[in-house]
Amino acid sequence: MASRAKNRPIRLLLVSFLILFALFVSLPAVDAQQTAPQDPCLPKINAVVPHPSNPPFGTMEQVHQVMKRCSTVKELNIHRTPPGCTDAGVRWNLPFALDGSDKYLSAPEILDLNGYDFDACEWDGIVPPRPHWSGEDGSWPIPSSSNPIIRWASDRYYRGRMYVDWAKDQWYSSRLFWWSFGGAEAWYRWRHVSVEQRSKTNIELWLDAMDFTKIHTLSIKRATIKSAALFDRLPKELGSLKSLTIDGTWDGTSSNVSSMERPNSLDFISAFPSGSLTGFSWVDSQSCDSNLVEAVVQHYGASLTRLAWTNSDVGHGHGPRAICTESELQTFGKFPKLTDLTIDLNRQDDAWPYGKLQAVARSVPHLTNLTILLNLEEYDTSNRSESSTDFYGSSRTETLAKPLLTADAARDMFNVLRKAAGSEKLETVTFKDIDWKGDPEARAVCTTLGDDGVRLGNGEPACEVSYGGYYKYYKDPGLSAQ
Template sequence: MQRKSIPGTLLMLLAILLLVTGTFARSWRAGDECPSTIKVSIPGGRYYRDDEPKKPLLDTMASVHAALTTCPNITSLDLRVSLQGCSNWPDRWSFPFSLPGGETYPALRQIRLEGYRFDDRPVDETGWPKGSYLPWYEKSLDWVFSGNAMRALRYHMLPREQREKNNIQLWLDAMDWSQVEEFAFLGHQQPDTVSALLNSTQGVMPGLRRVELGRGQPWSTLQFLLNVERHSLTHLTSIDSFNRKTPFALREVQGDSLQHIDLHTVETTLVESPAYTATELEHFKHMPNLTHLSLNIARNGTWLFEELSAISQIPSLRTAELWLDITSMCRKQKVDNGHYNVEDPNCKGRDQYLLPYINETSTLEVFKFLRAKKIGEELTNVTFWGGDWSRPWDGPVYSPPWIEGRKVKVLCTNGKEEHGSGEENCTVLTGVEYWDQKARWYEDVDEMWLNDSEQFY
């Protein structure tokens, strides 16, 4: 009886295999339709219904690299590389450039990279297998049959300068960077990859006008600005890279051209978000073309009107975004070494939130103060951001912080565009009376799951 069941089992496995392979589209390869822009997250992939056309996907670093070396009309690249979930790894953290060279990328105008590693070196990928408990002869077989032994031999025959090039140096060889107008590099705390970028890009992007740097070393923004032509940038965003020298440095090297500056820091549960003093904010009033400013403003039971007054003294400023903490100091102190003391009877309910609360009344007071003190151009609108506006976590399992999902957004305008009356008004767009809301992790979480989760808060 058991022997008769084997063919049926094999047929079932074959049917499942055909079903799975029919559900997924293959990776993009040379000969497929060329995209004009690329915006992907690696690893990628998606499910298709049986009646859907299965377009080839740019779901690996290798497939994106193939498109860039094949399609001359691509103008922009928006790429995120990350570990998604617990086991969904990217095939690589950088593009697989040929170490001998000879590859060509189109002259991209927009580049946005998150999690990319510029310090990777092809020669390091061909070395003797490390971190393995296999015996030496099995390591030898793995080294040979993987092709790394032959690649190592070919690389050894290259000139030393070419052999030791890292990823950013190979990318510079493959592409004309003078056409880049917008460049963003996000999500890296590793000094080596930041240094690789900074050490190789001095003067290579003369057409650069917009820069976004995020979640890097505090010194990385200032270092990058030294690589750019003086007074050429119009837009600068530097997130979670607070440095008290930044306002002065911007005034000196890019102050004549900057129109849009964003220097905000995302709130965390443990520490107070850093904010510039009134003296440091004075540097912005010497930037003649600055029309928009986004940064953190502190408060300690009341608004710090000295700092707000410094913002209103920027003659050319027309719009602003103010980032505010919503977590009280007593709530921040309840977290010790990453553990929350649920039995602590103090600092519950509204005491966990910083005063004054961010609502229509409090923000309207600030907005009217800014407009009354404003010199030069009229301040037409101010957006107030409070709490956690970071992207929801999609990496490995982790313990979400208390602040996660708690947020508020208020827009204040002069009323001319909406009503034509010119009367200032403020509207809460997200997080109405957030200080009375129960614990939420994400706004789109299933309500039943929310109720089960509240016991942990």
């Protein structure tokens, strides 16, 4: 008893301190955005979060403020990089006010989102475990009196009581993260917003804040999306959309799409008016199944002039990328206006895939531009580790797929394509040897056009080749990768 009485003054002091602290932190704070130099109003924003290689746009907050303040932004690119050990509390989406008060002055025409978190509900992330005396949503009791002084005093009382409860129950350490990264402030600010409004996902708040009707080019990559708003509301807002790029299946699974009835991303792809798109790219659809291509044909077959259908090893993580068979390649011939095509092909038995090249040329004879992504290495799971020997050591270069990509090889394949097509409409063919991340290590371009865009006089293609790290080392081990 004596010990408890002895500690009573300390407890009273602690409680008094916490109540005073609660009153102090409730005072209006100066907005950091008002004191910091404003980011410039630019026609294009390239934001890399959280590790920008080219400032100033390295946080979602910076992008958010510029979009609210400036009407100049015509192109908005947001790329989320993998988080590091020091990136706790970094946002993966734009910080919209939960009451819907944010409005963007800019109406971009190009929107490129990589790794953006569409589905997050801000309220779910800021509500702390509630005290026993609070409401089910964590809100504090509100007095029946309409007197503003009584209501203010009641609010201060429960604010102080919350901190006292934290101290008594040793909650403070577990709430430090919530407090330090703005959760407490946000919850206090939005606690009286209606349940319907504060339950909105990030994409719903974005749709309320920005004019999407000017966007003609949209790219969504690295996304697993469940929000109905993106499937239902967003397509209706994109009345000017002409070019769409989609990455993955949006199923949150790595299984082959041929075993699925219908990938989620196809629902979004098909949500736009029939015949409205002129350009479409599907990266890592995980399949070349003709039924999947047919679904796109039925919706946009009459309008597409540019199509890219590519997969990567890293895209689905279980074995080599999906490569189209000759019969599947013939399905691309059902796009009557197609003039620009990008596809994957692999070497076959240490030889160029002449049969598939001929299938493409015969199926789509009206092509003027063709890009083919080849396999840099023979597929071998043991080669995916960079821990064995030097990155550019002999054990790495020996895994390069044969034959090597050269200007002569590219010219030979170009002529095979032209002969199979039975016309000279094909103007430019680009061959890329890509690594497992999709980055080109060798690039060969054959074209019948000069620098001025006029056809070369002799009609023969001019072919040039450039090499990256693997090829440079293979051709001359004394060269370092650049």
